[in-house]
Amino acid sequence: MEARQDDDVTRLRTKLEAVRQTHLLRWIDELDQDRRQDLIKSLSEVDFQAVERMKEVSHHSLSASQDCAAIDPLPKVVSHTKEKEVELRAKGLESIGKGEVAVVLMAGGQGTRLGSDLPKGLFVVDGLPSKKSLFQIQAEKILALQRLSSPNGGEKKTTIKWYVMTSDVTHDETVRFFEEKNYFGLEKTQIRFFQQGMVPCMDAHGGLLLANKSTLQLSPNGNGGIYQALKSEGIVEEMKELGVRWVFVYGVDNILVKIADPVMIATAIEEGADCVNKVVRKTDPSERVGLICLRGGRPNVVEYSEVSQDMVALPSPTDPSRLLFDSANICTHLYSLDFISRVTSHHLSEIPFHFAHKAIPFVDGETGEVVTPAKPNGFKFEQFVFDVFPLVEVDKFVAIEVQRQQEFSPLKNRTGSDSPVTCARDLSLYHRSLLEAAGATFE
DSSP states (O other): OHHHHHHHHHHHHHHHHHTTOGGGGTTGGGSOHHHHHHHHHHHHTOOHHHHHHHHHHHHOOOOHHHHHTTEEOOSOOBOOOHHHHHHHHHHHHHHHHTTOEEEEEEOOOBOGGGTOOSBGGGOBOTTOTTOOBHHHHHHHHHHHHHHHHOTGGGTSOOOOOEEEEEOTTTHHHHHHHHHHTGGGGSOGGGEEEEEOOEEEOEETTSOBOEEETTEEOEEEOOGGGHHHHHHHTTHHHHHHHHTOOEEEEEETTBTTOOTTOHHHHHHHHHHTOSEEEEEEEOOOTTOOOOEEEEETTEEEEEOGGGSOHHHHTOBOSSOTTSBSSOEEEEEEEEEEHHHHHHIIIIIGGGSOOEEEEEOOOEEOTTTOOEEOOSSOOEEEEEOOGGGGGGGSOGGGEEEEEOOHHHHOOBOOOSSSTTSHHHHHHHHHHHHHHHHHHTTOOOO
16 A cells, blocks of 8 residues: 555646646645545646646736727627517516426535624524525425426426536535425426535645645636536536437526526527626616626626726617616526537636635644734635636627526625525515506505
């Protein structure tokens, strides 16, 4: 065993020399056999080509003025009439009933900004009489959609496959919660949990950091890690075997999300789209939201921090009452499975990394002690789910404008905007609007 480990260390040292990371083996001779093997295994699994891409991104970032020069509004944003929505809904429900739609939930985040270390999906919004968690609300939407889409008057039950992406810090708690709640009435077999990946943290000089002498310092790779995870977990191939054509992807924190919206699905079918995204109209130039637009002639999301104040306030030349850049991203996406298959087969290395300068604990190279810095000393990296948008041809990319009060109320903050108070209010008002549309009156 020790001889084999020595051979592994020799091969690993050669590999690390080529990428200037031999400091990671500084303490290996002090480790017992099990910890040595842990370190060898973790370093052998590192994608050093991705590390080089991360290093490059941390050293070279475009200025905001360079970014803005290539930004243009989307050439077309779809807004359906009520009559058209009725037609599309029937067509979309038919596709769901045929088993052509799968749902992927991105649920890797914790409720840190809400004052909790639990997975955000477990959060019960204060003010809701039902006391339901976000997970339960979403599960019940899937149950309702299954009833509505079941063909032949319900004789054949529709089953929608629900893929729940967690992270290293939320996985066990999420699975346990679903088990305790008996999967909220869904079948256990129709829910599959999988984890997003982890990537190494890096110091200011491009050296990877150790959390302790035998462990790399890692952080989650962001919701854009969904594509690598779908491939490595065999989910893309599973979807193909199930006959899935469309993949609905959304974030856990939007209490108003219309999961696998039939209108959205039918829009994709009619347009022959590879990617359909919902947007809400941005009316306040200072609102901190990402904007769906064209960058360099390709679909993209531009973050609010990347655009100058003058640019976000520009009026539309065709309608001065609207902003020129007013298509706010709400993280509600629909992809063709063909597109996801192409991305996971051929384009994973083209998905960019984004970095954040953070204070990251590390092992001191001289003393071997773990240091917890008070100031940022390194970089964490992540990818975003929308980073694949530039891979979509413009004529295969569709944005649908929807009403904010009907489809977008995120839970992000403990108080103020996007808080439990606003989520409870928005959900209540939306339900009231549905009842009033059905003829109900309120005193």
